Amino acid sequence: MKLVLQRVREARVEVDGAIVGAIGQGLLALVCAERGDTDEKSDKLLAKLLKLRIFSDPAGKMNLSLQDVGGGLLLVSQFTLAADTSSGNRPGFSGAAAPDEGRRLYDHFVARAREAHPIVATGIFAADMQVHLVNDGPVTIPMSA
Structure with a gap:
């Protein structure tokens, strides 16, 4: 799995003009499931994310x-993090998990996050989302498992 974390003062996700997930201070995590990812990799990455000292x-x-800061966690599925740009001008996405497996792994990640942290919001898997954020710092950190 790959994540891109952004420390935010606030963030929200809109689908068709409606807010579907929002947080105040906390982390926006763009979440990408890749081929070969497992629940165990997902769990390990979540544990690291929750303890990462970036505030x-x-x-x-x-x-x-x-x-420590009691911030919110906004999880947004983002298969394009698996982009391969090594050849040509059009990225390839063959490294991303197949849609059904990607959804399962994302749902697993969200469920475990909700078990471990009190403030978790999400986007909608595979939806056309508009993500709004105020990046704090800016602090942007890639992570992978």
Whole structure:
């Protein structure tokens, strides 16, 4: 799995003009399931995400996790993170999980996140989404398992 984390002051996802998920301070995570990913990889990546110390402590040092600050987590499916741009001008997406498996892994990731963290919002898998965010820092971190 691949993630791109963005530390945000606020973020929301809209589908057909309606807000389907929103958070205040926290993390926006773009989530990509790749071929060969497993529930175990997903669980490991989620555990790392929740404990990643990328929020400022009182001294201004990035020393606090999402759980430490009680921030929200907005999870958005993003198969294009599996893009292969090594040849030609059109990205290939053969590295992404097949749609049914991608949905299963994304749903697993969301379910586990909701078990482990009190504030979790989502987009809609495979929908045409508009993502709005105020990036805090900016802090943007890629992760993979």
